[in-house]
Every structure is written in C-alpha cells, then in structure tokens.
Amino acid sequence: MALDNIRLEVMQLLEKKVDSFIDRFLIPVDKIWQPTDFLPDSQNEDTFFDEVKELRELAKELPYDFWVVLVGDTITEEALPTYESWLMDVEGINQQEGGNAWSRWTRYWSGEENRHGDVLNKYLYLSGRVNMIEVERTTQYLINDGFDIGTDRDPYKNFVYTSFQELATYISHNRVAKLAKEYSNKSLSKMCKIIAGDEMRHHNAYSEFVSSIFEVDPSQMMIAFSDMMKKKIIMPAHLLRESGQAVGSAFEDFSWSAQRIGVYTSQDYIDIMQRLIDRWDIDKIMDLTDEAERARDYLMKLPARMQRISERLVIPNDIFEFKWVQPAIAK
Template identity: 50%
Template sequence: MPRRDMHVQVTHSMPPQKIEVFKSLENWVEENLLSLLKPIDNNWQPQDFLPDPTSDGFYDQIQEIQERTKEIPDDYFVVLVGDMITEEALPTYQTLLNTMDGTSDETGASLTPWAIWTRAWTAEENRHGDLLNKYLYLSGKVDMRQIEKTIQYLIASGMDSKSENNPYLGAIYTSFQERATFISHGNTAKLAKEYGDTELAKICGFIAADEKRHETAYTKLTD
C-alpha cells in the first residue's frame, strides 16, 4: 500500500489569557456584529425570486426561466454551480466556527453573543445555497445529481482551515472567504444582466450584498 503523507494539524494554539480576551468582547459583539444582522421578517427569502407553486402561472414561470437561461454559455454555469456548491457547504463552515476557543456555541443554543452571531450568520447564509440550487434546478441547464453528489462529498470530507481553534485566525479566514464570495456573486450578477437574465442578475446581486455585509462583520474582528 503506498505511503500517505499526513500533515500535522495544529490545535488550540491560543493561550488561555487570549481566550479570555475574546470572552470579554461579548458586549462589543452585541454592538458591532449583531447589529449587522437583519430581522428575519425583513429579510429576503428564496421564494421571493422563484415561481410560486400555488399560482396558476407556475409552469409558465418555469418556462420563462428556461427561456432566459438557454442562451447563457456553459462556462457561466460552471462558475454559478461553483458558487452554489460553495454556499451549500455551509454545515462545514458552521462546524469550523464552533471549533473556535472562547467563541463556540457550546450547547447548540447558547445565548452568548458569539453563539447567537454564528447561528444567525448561518441562517442568513443558508438562503444563498437554497436559492441558487432551486434556480439551477428549474433552469434545466445542469446535471443536478452530479452536483448533489459533489456537495455531499464536499461536506463529508470536511475542511482544515489551519485556524488552530484560534478565533482570530478564523476571522481572518472568514473575512477572505466573504470577500471572495462577494466578488464572485457580484461578477455573476453583472454577467447574467449582460446575457439578458435580469432575474438571475438580481438573485446574484442580493446574495453579493449579504456577503459584503458579512465581510464587514468579520473584518471588524481583525481591525
């Protein structure tokens, strides 16, 4: 059997006194992070952009999506699928955040500001993959079963972000991830508009706006 190189995972690298610093920032989190969250009742939801299955025009609306997307080139959909798969790996990102010393959600329903932020951020992000997944499915342009397998493989594989259970390193990682997703969704919005699918452009634009707001939160932690 061929030898497999195993990289060494560094864990819990932050000293106890620095963990206490993060715990002491709970009031700051309430004022600076939780304030960036939008009330759920005021938030957009995926269904706001999708055909209404209870309406008489449901099938016509699906046909409109397929008409709008049929001329969009395949390489655009490669990027859009990549964006969607990234969003669908949300369980991995929440798991990562809950490995951080001093900021993790220790019960799954903790009332600490750090835990509230993680759950609320996850809940806002969850809409992104839901919406893109459904739109891609309705477009009829992609092999959804292969995409679903890829998502399952990705989540099952997990990820080592090299954060060492250190919330400061974790914030650096998430800041870059949010910036990258903001840029990517912004670019797909612009291209969708150029290709004539203004509804898809709107979808990608709304997701990009969320990512920018989340980037603002995580960069505050690193300032």
C-alpha cells in the same frame, strides 16, 4: 500566560460587543429576503408554469463556463454545515448550556448564509441546464470530506479567514450578477446581486471583529494575519470533487473556469489582500513586538511580490468537461 488563554480573554472581552454587531450587520428573519422572493411562485397555478418557462428560456443563453461557475458557487454555499461546525469550535465560541453571544452570532450568520445555497439550488433545478444528481453528489462529497483551512481553533486566524473569504464571495457573486445581466437574465442577476450584498455585510462584520482585536492585542493579531497570508487563503471548496473522482480533483478546473470569465481571478486575491491591509491600517499600528514588526514588514511587501507571480500566470483555454454541466446540455 498561555497563548490560548490570551485569546480566550480577548474573545470574552469582545463578547460584550457581539449583540451590537448582530444589530449592525445582520437582518432580522422577518425583514430579510427569502429564496421564494426570487423564484416562480409554485402556489400560483396561473403564473407558475409561464414563469418557469421564461426562466428556462433565458437560461439557454448562458455559456458553459458560466454554468460551471454558478454550479461551483452553489455547491460551495450548500456546504454550509461544514463552515458552521468549524466556527462553533473556535476558541471563545461556546455552544454549551445555551451558548454565548459568539455562538449566537455564528447561528444567526449561518441562518443568513443558508438562504444562498437554497435559492441557487432551486434556480439550477428549474433551469434544466445542469445534471442535478451530479451537483447533489458533489455537494454531499464536499460536506463529507470537510476541510482544514489552517486556522485550528484560533479566533484571530479564523476571523482573518472569514474577512478574506466573505469579500471573495462578494466579488464572485457580484461578477456573476453582472454577467447574467449582460445575457439579459435580469432575474438571475438580481438574485446573485442580493446574495453579494449579504456577503459584503458579513465581510464588514468579520473585518470589524479583527479591528477590535487589533485594538487590544495588536502584536498577536498582526502575527496571526501574517501567518494566514504566508499559508495562503484556502478556498472553502478546495476539496471539490465529482462522483468517482479523487478528493479535490475538480477544484482547479472550476477555478480556471472562474478565471476565464473573470468571476474570480488571481488579481482579485491580491486586491483583497491589499484591501485588508488598508482596512486594518497595518502600516499605522503602534506598540508592536519585534516579531510583530517583522510580520508587518512581510505583509506590507506581500502584494507586490504576489503581483509579480500573478503576471506569469497562464490561464488554459481548454474547457474541462464536468459531469455537472455537459456542453451539449449547456448549449
């Protein structure tokens, strides 16, 4: 039987559980928070301008690297059309003739994710601390340039990727929330904290998908997990660029900013890898093929190997000057 056919059969088998996953891990539209819950009320003329003024005053206290990271996180969230279109093409996710349960999950997940870029974008606009036209251009470039995360249409690899990436975005937004709180910006902190909560729910969902696949196709799931770790998880904004620059040219400097302020580091990458290994009980899975056993052996040794490499990493102190956030504006 062809590999793709096996995966398709597994996806069809698990499709029976997808509606229960939606009920467990997603929140109905009328009950979930919306961006306007965390922003000045533009319909209230008595309070709106005072609330905006307070927002702008608090924004002045935030340092340069913080703004770079917040802008980069916002742009990453705003590139949602790329992620949705990619997932809709995964084997077993059918959006034709009304779609199936998997496509319903993808649409509902996208609906929740869409609110993140929406609220952060409005905050940036109201803050007056960033060059919005450059932010908007970078966002459009990122959507235009697309991405290739090395998963092809393989659901196993895609669910490993989303399990990893949702946890990474949880860490990033949660750390930004803590930093904002340290600068007494409680409203921004609360906004980022609730976004982080969404990301953790989504991480739990995609991790559950992988756990379910391990139950029915353990060897191929193990090999898929190993393959993704060998390639390394590519961040969704890896092609980030500013206007007039080459594709991907801004990502490294954005990453250094995140590392300098401890929002997302190489240690976090290793910790997420170990957390997935533990969550999926990689050391306990039985009845593996010889190839899958070798894949398991690779996975179990990888965190320690990555740790040794990470310890040699030197983070540059020189701050790159982005068009999004010029130092004179951020001060």
